[in-house]
Each structure stands twice: as C-alpha cells, then as structure tokens.
Amino acid sequence: MASISSIPSHIKAWVYSEYGVIEKILKYDPNVAIPAIKDDQVLIKVVAAALNPVDYKRAFGYFKNIDSALPIVPGYDVAGVVVRVGNEVRKFKVGDEVYGDINEHAVNNPKSIGTLAEYTVAEEKVLAHKPSNLSFIEAAAIPLAIITAYQGLEKVGFSAGKSILVLGGAGGVGTFVIQIAKHVFDASKVAATASTAKLDLLRNLGADLPIDYTKENFEELSEKFDVVYDTVGESEKALKAIKEGGKVVTIAPPATPPANLFVLTSDGAVLEKLQPHLESGKVKAVLDPMSPFPFSHTVEAFTYLKTNRAIGKVIVPGLDAAGVVVSEVRKFKVGDEVHGDIVDIAVNNPNTIGSLAEYSPAEEKLLAHKPSNLSFAEAARLPAAILTAYQALERVDLQPLLVLLYWNC
Numbered sequence: 001m002a003s004i005s006s007i008p009s010h011i012k013a014w015v016y017s018e019y020g021v022i023e024k025i026l027k028y029d030p031n032v033a034i035p036a037i038k039d040d041q042v043l044i045k046v047v048a049a050a051l052n053p054v055d056y057k058r059a060f061g062y063f064k065n066i067d068s069a070l071p072i073v074p075g076y077d078v079a080g081v082v083v084r085v086g087n088e089v090r091k092f093k094v095g096d097e098v099y100g101d102i103n104e105h106a107v108n109n110p111k112s113i114g115t116l117a118e119y120t121v122a123e124e125k126v127l128a129h130k131p132s133n134l135s136f137i138e139a140a141a142i143p144l145a146i147i148t149a150y151q152g153l154e155k156v157g158f159s160a161g162k163s164i165l166v167l168g169g170a171g172g173v174g175t176f177v178i179q180i181a182k183h184v185f186d187a188s189k190v191a192a193t194a195s196t197a198k199l200d201l202l203r204n205l206g207a208d209l210p211i212d213y214t215k216e217n218f219e220e221l222s223e224k225f226d227v228v229y230d231t232v233g234e235s236e237k238a239l240k241a242i243k244e245g246g247k248v249v250t251i252a253p254p255a256t257p258p259a260n261l262f263v264l265t266s267d268g269a270v271l272e273k274l275q276p277h278l279e280s281g282k283v284k285a286v287l288d289p290m291s292p293f294p295f296s297h298t299v300e301a302f303t304y305l306k307t308n309r310a311i312g313k314v315i316v317p318g319l320d321a322a323g324v325v326v327s328e329v330r331k332f333k334v335g336d337e338v339h340g341d342i343v344d345i346a347v348n349n350p351n352t353i354g355s356l357a358e359y360s361p362a363e364e365k366l367l368a369h370k371p372s373n374l375s376f377a378e379a380a381r382l383p384a385a386i387l388t389a390y391q392a393l394e395r396v397d398l399q400p401l402l403v404l405l406y407w408n409c
C-alpha cells in the first residue's frame, strides 16, 4: 500500500449521530477516526466538496432502512489529492488529483464517511483524474450532477436531432442536462424552465427556449418535445409536454407512469467520457454565486441549498484548501488555485493571520497561479524558499556557492 507519511489517525469532519433536520443534527467533530481503505480504494485529501439535496434527505432518514450505520459524515462529491492507494488500485498513484462521487449507489448503503471531512475514501472505479483546466472547486461541482444528467439522457435513448425540455434548468443537475443535451448529444432544440431572473443563465448554457415557469405553464405550450427531463418532481405535467412516442425521465419523485424514475450510479468512466467536453469548456460547472461556503459554515451552506433556489452547485472547500481563491480581485477569480509567500517583507510587520489557518488573506501581487503539474503540497513548499534563493542569486550577481553557504547557516 503506497502512502504519504504525514496522514493523521484522526480527522476533522461534519458528523451526525441521529436522523433529523440537518441544521439541527450536524456537528463539527475534530476527532473522527480516519477511514481505512480496502484494496480497490484510495484515501483522498479533500480540497473541495459539493453539497447535494440527497445529503439532507439522507440525514432526515428518508433512506434509513438501507443506509449505512450512524454516525454519518455527509457528502458525495469530492475533488482532492490521492494520499494512499490500495493494493489493487491501478489507475491512480499518490499525489494524483482526482474527483468523483464517492458513493456508487446514492441511497443504498452509501459510505458512512463522506466528503465533508479532511480525508475521504473512494473506490478507484468511481473516480477520474481531475481535468487540469479545472480548479478543485470547479471539479467538485461536477460528479454527482453530471453523471445524473448523462445517465438520465442515456436512459431515454436521447440522441442527435431530438428535442428536449428540461424542468429545473438552473439547478445542479439541470444546468448539466441543458449543456450535455445541446453540446454533447447535439439536440435539435433545448427548452428549459426556471424563474424570471435565471432565464439568461439558461440561454448562456445553450437553451434555445427558456421558459419562465412563474409566467407560463410549460404543459400548455403548443410545442411538444421528444424528451422531458424532470429534475423538479413534475412528471405528471411533463407527460403532457411530450410528442407522441416521446419519453419523460425524472430524478425527483413522485413519478407518474410511464415517466421513468431513476437513480444515478456513480461511475468514473462517465467522467472520463465527458472529459474532452470539460476540457474544451463546452460543458462547464455552474458555481452558485453564494458559494463557496467556508468549511466552518457547512451548516449555513445546507440551509441555503434547502431553499431550493441554488443556481448550479453549492461548494464547500476542504479544511486545508490553502491555495483556492474564495474572494475575488483583479488577477484572480474565485476558484483559482494559487500559491505564494503571503508576507511581503518577512520580518517587518508580517500579517497577523498567517497561512497556518483555515483561510488567510494575501495581496494579489504576492500570489501566482499554481502550476497545474504541482499538487498543493508541492506548490506550498515553494514560495518563500524559491524567492529567497532567486533574490539572493540576483543580489550576489550569480555567485551560487556563496548563497548556498548562507542558506546552510
């Protein structure tokens, strides 16, 4: 079993020990035993996690008869760095940047240690290498929602030239259904529903016909569709919006037959299949403007998700997400991966909040984008040391011996 040496035996995580309203039961626990890995699994240092409605539904006890035993750390989506690999793992090695939905089956015995933790565990088959053009925050926003979107379209045999109506086009799943139907499957027409303020978003994602559900009833439109993809729980009305021979797929109960209710199966192969579209930027993660929520504000993040008004995905960076920008300036945008020595002049009034904290402020002039071939751990080791070395070499007019001697003192 390959592993890095500095992995703790106990980790920080959000945990609940009884079922109920998630804001009431979810507690921060700084001392959770780190999960052991099986031969086909990897241990992942979490850099970012995303929330999904299934997290608060599961916490409420909707699936308690088929759930894993309490206590439970919630969280399905992760982007992070592999720090330990099981003996049968072939696809990943220590240091690889990965992402995925860690639970192959969403409601049938999902893992008791989820992704709202410092470290989490997943089988290699549910993971994929993180596309290098995506930040960890963007990557965490993708797995569960994109796999659901893709498998739902496959389920109804969606193909090029067909038309589709997406109910709930602005949500985590809906934003991906629009993009995949349009840009991957080459739909002839994509219609989608949302409230007034979100119609431009639908258009930007590729919807030809945004429908404001606060003003129009989609089931009364004269135009009918080959497929309706229902993310809202409106399958009865959806059946009125299909052409003869058309199909309704729904991911939210109740499902009125012949509408087809299905639950995703997490699968790294789907992420790999969609990777070219993620790398080309044709398909993008939509990040809710209220997020990322700091790890310490996970409860507030759930309260927000539960409003059912979130746009795209709600993200929680991992506890040690040093290097992910969470507040915007000119050179960097939220989600950018950066590194730097955050103190301008090392001994003259250095910052009171340093980098050994959950969050630390830094002037943008002191930061650079993290080279994509470096892990966070590698990138964090560089700034102060490399700047000292380089500036000293500049100062002594390239007399490296002298500099090395000084460095060794």
Ligand SMILES: NC(=O)c1ccc[n+]([C@@H]2O[C@H](COP(=O)([O-])OP(=O)(O)OC[C@H]3O[C@@H](n4cnc5c(N)ncnc54)[C@H](OP(=O)(O)O)[C@@H]3O)[C@@H](O)[C@H]2O)c1
Pocket: 052, 053, 054, 057, 106, 144, 145, 148, 167, 168, 169, 170, 171, 172, 173, 174, 193, 194, 195, 196, 198, 213, 231, 232, 250, 251, 252, 262, 263, 264, 305, 308, 309, 310, 311, 312
């Ligand atoms: N079966 C599965 O495998 C599976 C997988 C993933 C998710 N799900 C389920 O699918 C549902 C959606 O998940 P999600 O992650 O996409 O949720 P989400 O991101 O929380 O959805 C929020 C979005 O829903 C939109 N919305 C709410 N009511 C609407 C309505 N009547 N018409 C149109 N849009 C509406 C909101 O837009 P407005 O503010 O404009 O209303 C908001 O942007 C949840 O019930 C979830 O549990 C099931």
